[in-house]
Amino acid sequence: MTTTATTLKGQPLDRAAFDSMMRRRMFYTPSFEIYGGVSGLYDYGPPGTSLQSNLLDIWRKHFVLEEDMLEVDCSVLTPHEVFKTSGHVDRFADWMCKDPKFGDILRADHFVEDVLEARLKGDKEARGQTVEEKKKDAKREKKKSKDQQEAVKLDDAVVKEYEEILAKIDNYNGEELGELIKKYDLRVPKSGLQPTPPVAFNLMFQTSIGPSSNLPGYLRPETAQGQFLNFAKLLEFNQGAMPFASASIGKSYRNEISPRAGLLRVREFLMAEIEHFVDPEGGKKHSRFYEVEDIELDLLHRDTQLSGKTTVQKMTIGKAVKDGVVDNETLGYFLARISLFMQKIGIDMSKLRFRQHMANEMAHYACDCWDAELLTSSGWVECVGCADRSAYDLTVHSKHTGKPLLVRQRLEEPRxxxxxxxxxxxxxxxxxxxxxxxxxxxxxxxxxxxxxxxxxxxxxxxxxxxxxxxxxxxxxxxxxxxxxxxxxxxxxxxxYTPNVIEPSFGIGRILFALCEHNYWTRASEGGDEARSVLSFPPATAPTKVLIVPLSSNDKFRPYITKLSQKLRSAKISARVDDSSATIGKRYSRNDELGTPMGITIDFQTVEDGTITLRDRDSTKQVRAEEEKIIAAVRDIVNGDKTWQDIEKELPIFEGQELASR
Amino acid sequence: MTTTATTLKGQPLDRAAFDSMMRRRMFYTPSFEIYGGVSGLYDYGPPGTSLQSNLLDIWRKHFVLEEDMLEVDCSVLTPHEVFKTSGHVDRFADWMCKDPKFGDILRADHFVEDVLEARLKGDKEARGQTVEEKKKDAKREKKKSKDQQEAVKLDDAVVKEYEEILAKIDNYNGEELGELIKKYDLRVPKSGLQPTPPVAFNLMFQTSIGPSSNLPGYLRPETAQGQFLNFAKLLEFNQGAMPFASASIGKSYRNEISPRAGLLRVREFLMAEIEHFVDPEGGKKHSRFYEVEDIELDLLHRDTQLSGKTTVQKMTIGKAVKDGVVDNETLGYFLARISLFMQKIGIDMSKLRFRQHMANEMAHYACDCWDAELLTSSGWVECVGCADRSAYDLTVHSKHTGKPLLVRQRLEEPRxxxxxxxxxxxxxxxxxxxxxxxxxxxxxxxxxxxxxxxxxxxxxxxxxxxxxxxxxxxxxxxxxxxxxxxxxxxxxxxxYTPNVIEPSFGIGRILFALCEHNYWTRASEGGDEARSVLSFPPATAPTKVLIVPLSSNDKFRPYITKLSQKLRSAKISARVDDSSATIGKRYSRNDELGTPMGITIDFQTVEDGTITLRDRDSTKQVRAEEEKIIAAVRDIVNGDKTWQDIEKELPIFEGQELASR
CATH class of the missing domain: 3.30.720.200 (Signal recognition particle alu RNA binding heterodimer, srp9/1)
Structure with missing residues (x-):
């Protein structure tokens, strides 16, 4: 499938080739695959796990340590009563309908979207236009056969109606989706029939806690509630000082109706969530807002979407808050910090936008919400939600339990x-x-x-x-x-009950988008189409250095051991590839794993102690004594120098892959 | 409750005071406490979360990076078929019985143990002996009121029988426990009746995956299965080379019948598991065994326990393997590496032993198993299981799915x-x-x-x-x-199908034992009983440095900011406490959080730029210029120097907590 998604070098991204490489290199793989797999469940292999833990490490430094947030780790298993109070039991649902003939279960909004898009595609074909797959806002892939639609020309007015519906597809509730199905006679391709009216399907996994089965519970669908329930203790831990933020990294679970977009829509996923507690009075100012106010963001306003368009406005966050596009400083501060985080991990910044939620689309607890969306081969994908949950959660829990979840502020002037x-x-x-x-x-x-x-x-x-x-x-x-x-x-x-600003990160989605954004093939530089590269920045890359002995000759062994130890004590993650494949093949494998540097040990090493350092992106090499090379590696990993700096400092090595002498 | 457990300084450990401190400082806290809590579920607050992530960091370096293990991150949600095949659906159970009158559910082995121990205690009282609570192997606390037992003298022979039963309590199956209940007429104190015969209660949490409820699944009770199912891919990733190990850090779930020992028996817990795949032929040798063979361990052999005793043998792991006490080098290698890990994180090594499982006690998949047990106020607690799972798991999964989970070895000499x-x-x-x-x-x-x-x-x-x-x-x-x-x-x-040696770490239990082992009060050194200290080693401590300005005077602010930034860029985790409490109180709070060092900024700092560095354990201080103090902090955190070294190098500071001038 070729979409308008592009590689790092701007070439069209071949999704099939990309997927195949990601699985071959074991970034991720369907869980229980030898049992046929379960949709929406994935395992991370060694490079995926390492990439994930590097992302978390950067996240922790960028958010938690930088702002002294209080990190907690709360239970996933949660009793019914908590989610009943929080509103999730009643309202955390998607709209589901059924094919009346075959019983297939469909997610109602996705069904409407699929059929309308197929009709628009048929219309274009009928008009003789080239059909280019649209950059759509879908968050999932489609079963290809389902979307087959005859080329039928539509009225211009109908085309416009369809396009407007699609621009605000996230804004319809179940009843309205049911009306769309009837009004436009939307039919399931398989049976040729209209599906049953949409009903709510709760997305929480249910279980029962304890041996007597009398305590029903759920797997949490977000990490937030654990943080809210601990609010009073956290405030005390923070010695009563406001504002402050808690943070949590952990798995959450959503029983998606029909997950089918690889890592983008899964049933078990890692979240990193911040709950920033702020006084609702005084306009939710942020003391460090001045540090970020000049940062420019691509903003897609709610009103733009309701008018059926998806045009972004580029503006500084300072202006956005001043003009009321973004409600307050604290929300604005986090949008800017999210943007800086994306830049740090290696996201293609031209593929990032911030989209405001429409009224019906917002979660039941939110009063405003902006999503950081990343452009992927499946369209624009929500990767971070940044919601203003107001005082909703603390209020309902406090009311239900009778326990105060408040801040007691000593007034400077009594009132x-x-x-x-x-x-x-x-x-x-x-x-x-x-x-x-x-x-x-x-x-x-x-x-x-x-x-x-x-x-x-x-x-x-x-x-x-x-x-x-x-x-x-x-x-x-x-x-x-x-x-x-x-x-x-x-x-x-x-x-007062504090308000909560909640930046909530879907780590798996960010990881997937990051891989796509950094993917390219050597063909774009005149090389081999089959040679793929993942150009992760050094800080993000799963492994920093590959050590490649020229051959399995025993003479190289002490050099490998010594070099490995030195890199380990410099806290640089390295791997040895002493397999029997050619050096070229080993470097190729490594480029696909995204390792930024390679070190070759060859016969010259045995003679004079020098080793070569190879840059993944340019494939250029330098040669120098071990100490100099290790220093260069450290400088690159720490971000103090680039490969261009190293090329100027150390002698270029032109020798090709040497045959053993 | 005073047990024979001791503090770091050898004083009796006051469990109630310890627990109260751990909660007050928010190391951990019952989940959903404002809702009344759910037994067996705990949240970690900021210091607990940080301690946990330091333990994981050390674990990863000590095991995964040191031996190039392949770390993976697999799904917790697992379909029924997988655990049916692995044997968990049929056999992963505890024995449960009921009080016939009140319906209370009891874990059968714990019930038998509790009643027999109460009778033995009654016997001692009747004999006029002082009753000292025994260092028992229980893994949980007891409801105190339940254990009340009249002082009845028993026959000497009966005492001996009871003691022998208790020494091998883990070795009885449900039927045998039922026989013990009948034979000794064991009654539930609350109702005065014998409980119902023990029935198996499966410990897995069940749920249903997908919208149509036709795919039953479980929350994994161990991370191992995900690693086994990926064996073929991992072997390929490792380019076919054997032996190798995979590793995984993640949550697992067990629906304990009646959890009641704080962090020691919980329903949701973090595990760190290694699956080391080895050729079953040739005696399961390990190429790095020579590195550890001289390490001495306290071993408690299966036969010793079956004879009704709990005496440990101290021997080197080299001798233990040679004499067949420990079955093979690979198992022995990991036991020694576990011991080194415990030492590194700060476990009191006199409170560590390795206990071999008895036949009936072993999990259904294991052919040999040694537990690393740590002595706590709840007795000896299994913290790491090190099992030889033989080829069991790979064989059953391969057989059921028809997918080969094998190693294909090219023979040097054809046979x-x-x-x-x-x-x-x-x-x-x-x-x-x-x-x-x-x-x-x-x-x-x-x-x-x-x-x-x-x-x-x-x-x-x-x-x-x-x-x-x-x-x-x-x-x-x-x-x-x-x-x-x-x-x-x-x-x-x-x-061939490889065999699996599995070291499996319960991170929460280790964390709890670590806190107890490092806990003491200043009373043991002539100070205040109420002043507690957690003497974590610097590598493990949640925060490394506390920055304490003498007062909230604005003059100190620039020094705090500059120092924080310098420590952050040196990758040393620090926190500022600028609350209005006295310096003494702030340091006390900090000693309870286990922060090894404190830096004071006072008026002399403003005059000459010097700051003081305080050692948590001795409360001694040195004073020097900022750069020298930062260097000292870095050396201590990296383990290059101790406080004693610093005291020799930098001028001692005798000044008491200064009043503001």
Missing amino acids: IVQEWDVVIKKKKFGPAFKKDAKAIEAVILATTQEQREKLAKEIEETGKAAIDVPELGKVDVGKDLLAVEYKSRTENVRD | IVQEWDVVIKKKKFGPAFKKDAKAIEAVILATTQEQREKLAKEIEETGKAAIDVPELGKVDVGKDLLAVEYKSRTENVRD
Whole structure:
């Protein structure tokens, strides 16, 4: 499949060739493949695991250490009650429909999107236009045969309607998707029938905790809740200081309806999430915003999408916040920091944009959300969500458990609060109502300010208040038992529930996009199409150096051992390839693994102790004494020098792959 | 609860005080505590998370990088079929019984153990002996009230019986536990009744994968299976070279019947597992065994335990392998490497022993197993299992899937194999049996060497062979259709299924034991009982340096910022504590967090640029210019120098906590 996705060198990216290389080199591989595999589940092989752990290491330094975030590691297994309260049990769902004939289960939004896109493609063919696969916003691949559509010309108005639907496909709820299916008579290609109306399918995996099966639980679909539930302890750990952020790296689980896009839509995935707790008053400023305000981002505004377009605006985050495009400094700060992170790990910055969520698309807890999207062969893919969850989560958990999840702020200037206060005359109240006294009192104390104002009026007018008590009905409480007064009091502290800004990273998606962005073949520089390269930056690359003895000659062995040890004590990850393949083949294999440097040990090494250093991207080599080469490697890995610097400092080595003498 | 467990300084360890400190400092905390918690689930707070990630970092360097292991990251969600094949569906269970009156669920072995121990305690009281809580092998705490037992004197013979049962408690199966309950009339204290007979309770968490609920799955109880299923790909990645090891760090899940020992028995836990694949021929030698053969270990042999004792033998691993105490070099190599790892992270080596599993105790896949056990306030606790899983897993998966999980070894000298071979005369065989031909042929081809020898004899004697074909019964095959001959052939390759040696680390248990082993209070050195210290080695400590300004005076701010940046660029993790508490209180807090060094910035810093460095363990301080202090910190963190070295090099600082001038 050729898409408009491109390689690092701007050539069209051959997705099939890319996939095949990634699997051959064991970056990732379907889980349980000898058992036929399970869709949406992948294992990472050695280079994938190493790449992942380098990404996490950079992430930790860039976010957690840089800002003294409080990293925690919380349970994946979570009891029902927590997700019931957080709203996930009721609302964390996708819309699912069924082929009425064959029973195949479809994700409703993907189905609508697929059929409309197929029709648009058929229309283009009918109009005799070349059909170029569109850069679409889909996050998954399609089964190719399904999308076959006859070339039928559509009315211009219909084409426009379809395009507008597609631009805001994420904005429809289940009912609206059902209406689209009926209105446009969308049919499942396999059966030729309209699917059943969309129903909600909860995406959480369910299980049962303990031996007696009476504690239902879920695998968490995000790491966030564990951080929220620990808020009070974290605030105490932080010695009460605000604002602060917690962070967590861990697996989450979503029972996707029909995952089929490799690493881009999986059922088990690694997340890295930050919960930044901030005072909602004062505009959610950020003390380090000035450090990032000049950074330019590609922004795709909500309104642009609703008007059926996908044009991005390039602007500095400073201007975006000033103009209200991005709501506040803290949200803006993190968008800029995300952009810097992407740059650091080696993302092609022309393939990054920030897209704002439309109203219906947002998760139930969010009040604003921007996704960092990366362009891949499957279109633009959400890789980081940056949501303003407001005070939603802390409020619902605190309300449900009765435990305060608040910040108590000492006010510099005390403030005067005027409000309605209830006074129960206990001495008479108890004897008057006996066993019902407690229940009646609870209802009175739970009244709102508005209700109290009415009660005060009622008592003034009638001498009593009629209180509606569950299971007792209306109960009259006389003014000798209850007073409701408008009072003023002085507050020295202010209690508030912090708002949460949440940058949430899908590590697997970033890893996949990073591989595509750094992939190219030597053909683009006049070489062999079959020779692929992954040009990861040194900091990200799974292995930094390959050590290649010219042959399996025993003379080379002590040099290999010594060099390995020296690299290890310099904390540079290296691997030896002393297999019997030619040096050229070994370097090729290595280019596919993304190893930036190679060191050859040959007969000249035995004579004069010099070794060669090869640059993966240019395939050029220099030759020098071991110490100089190790210093060069260290400088490149630490980012202090580039290959161009090294080429100027050390003698170029022109010798080809030497035959053994 | 005071046990015979001791602090780092040899004082009795006050478990309640220790637990309270660990929670107060947020090393770990019950998950979902504001919801009442769920037993067996814990969250790690910032110091726990950092400690955990330091342990993993050291583990990775000590095992994975040191031996070029292939690290992978596999799915936790696993389909039913995989664990059915591996034997976990049928056999990964504990024995569970119920209180017939109240319905409380008990783990059968723990129940038997608890009642017998309570009776022995009662016996001692009746004999007027002081009851000292025994260093027991239990892996959990007990509900105290349950163990109340009247002081009843037992016969000497009964005491001996009970003690022998307890020494081999891990060796009983469910039926045997049921017999013990009947024989000794063991009753649940709460109801005064014998519990129901033990039944197997599978420890895997079950869930269902995909929207149609037709793919049952489990959360993995170990990371191993993912590594086995990828064996063929890993061998290819390793370019066919043997032996090699894969490794994996990740969470596993076990639905414990009644977890109640803090971090020691949990339902969700982090494992670090190595699967070392080795040729079963030639005695499972290890090429680096010579490096470790002089290391001495405390070994507790299977036979010692079966004789009712728990005495360890101290011997070098070289001798243990030579004498057959430990089965082979590879197993021995890993036991020694585990011991070195424990030393590196800061385990008290007098609290480490290696215990061999008894026959009934071993997991269904193991043919030999040694546990590295650490002594804690809950007794000796298994922290690393080191099992020889033989060829079990690769064989069952290969057999079930039909996919080869083998090593193909090119033989240096071809070998001649003599064996019985069947030759089916296809031209006549097909027409003779028509539609049944295939089934009959399959049975013939599936015969073993022994069966073929018999068939040859039968044909020689009777001119035909009677073949037993399912659904057809006996079928006579004449000698014109079938020949069975003893032939010799030359083999140039040898196919074999490797054996697996598996060191499997429970990171949470190690972390817990490490905290206990490094815990002490200043009381043991004449100081305050309430001042606790965690003396982690610098490499393991969650944070390396605390930066403490004397007060919140603005003059200190630029020094804090500069110092933080310098430490960060030296890759040393530091934290600032500029809270309003006294310096003494801030250092105390820090001692409890296990931070080895503290740097004070005071008014002298503003005058002459010098800062003080404080040693957590001795509380002594030195004072010097910033650069010298940073160098000292780096040397201590890298393990190049100790505090004693620094004290000799830099001027001692005697000044007490300075009042602000």
